[in-house]
Amino acid sequence: MRTRRTLLISALGATAALAATATAGIPAAADAAPPAPAAAGTIEVSTAAELKSALTSASPGDTIHLADGTYPGNFKASTAASPGARITLTGSSKAVLTAGGGYGLHLNGASYWTVKGVTVTGGQKGIMIDSAKGVVVDTVTVHGLDMEGVHFRKSSSGGVLTNSRIYDTGNDGRGMGEGVYVGTANTLSDKSDGVQILGNTIGPDVGGEAIDLKEGTTGGRVAGNTFDGKGLTGNHYDDSWIDVKGNNYVIENNTGKNTTNNGYETHSQQSGWGCGTVFRGNESNLSGATGDKQLAINVTNFSGSCGTTVHASNTVTAGKGLTNIGVTP
Incomplete structure (x- = not known):
């Protein structure tokens, strides 16, 4: 294997290593300090085989750096890092993971990883995140997929997707090509809570909603994104940019154009869910929408126990109006 690890050892660590060598064989004092943790390193890779090896061997604090090039295959990481010692997989947009089926990159139990560039x-x-907390996906490009682009699943809480571009998904034509998918349909056991989707460009040619927020998930934030719904199929009700089925989400300062029906929707797929969403500062251009509602924000199951807040700072161009509920200043 041609993987190269560059160790970053501090002067203090080097001194400690020399001292340990000099005192080999001498019993340690009862109050001696514990050994320092292994120093973080950079693993340089340039082939698919090297990448698979690096994903297996990386330790908390390490960085895996991809050279520009094509990496064919399906790639998986399952080592958990920590908030103070993340594992980073990074490269430019010219470092391309190309799958022939299955998942392009699967973070399975790989908490506190950063995937960048x-x-x-x-x-x-594209990128499947299972049972992994605190994953950050930053400045990636995801496209050319049969189904969804990025999926936070199996209680992958506290994740962030930011500054990324997702397009050309759902190519199997079944309306299951969401740009971003949070949670699992028809279950309340997937607690992928607190996921933030910030500053991304999603679309065109996304075969499902740009973002689908499932029942059972709560407390996420979707802000500063740009949606282009050109390519929505209408299958499986994929007729809006965002469909909120979870609870207590904040949807703010997003911009959308091209939709087959509404801009944003809430639904209650399970009793007590699809509630507590706050919409503010979103801009909706419904020119060309073909549905029978054509609202910027369509809310279902609105009641005293399942409220939604639509602020007056939301705006709409064309269509039939801003929302079907009262507007809050």
Whole structure:
């Protein structure tokens, strides 16, 4: 294997190592300090085989750096890091993970990883995040998929997707090509809570909603994104930029154009869910919408026990209006 690890050892660590060598064989004092943790390193990779090896061998604090090039295959990481010692997978957009099916990149139990800069294309799904807390996906490009682009699943809480571009998904034509998918349909056991989706460009040619926020998930934030719904199929009700089925989400300062029906929607797929959403500062251009409602924000199951707040700072161009409920200043 040609993987190269560059150790970053501090002067203090080097001195400690020399001292340990000099005193080999001498019993340690009862109050001696514990050994210092292994120093973080950078793993340079340039082939698919090297990448698979690095994903397996990386330790908390390490960085895996991809050279520009194509990396064919399906890639998986399952080592958990920590908030203070993340594992980072990074490269430019010219470092392209190309799957021939399945998941392009699967973070399975790989909590506190950062994935930055790379491109993921081909396969069924782009970046799948399972049972992994605190994952950050930053400045990636995801496209050319049969189904969804980025999926936070199996109680992958506290994740962030930011500054990324997702387009050309759902190519199997079944309306299951969401740009971003949070949670699991028809279950309340997937607690992928507190996921933030910030400053991304999603679309065109996304075969499902740009963002689908499932029942069972709560407390996320969707802000500063740009949506282009050109390519929505209408299958499985994929007729809006965002469909909120979870609770207590904040949807703010997003911009959308091109939709087959409404801009943003809430639904109660399970009793007590699809509630507590706050919409503010969103701009909706419904020119060309073909549905029978054509609202910027369509709210279902609105009641005293399942409220939604639509602020007057939301705006709409064309269509039939801003919302079907009262507006809050």
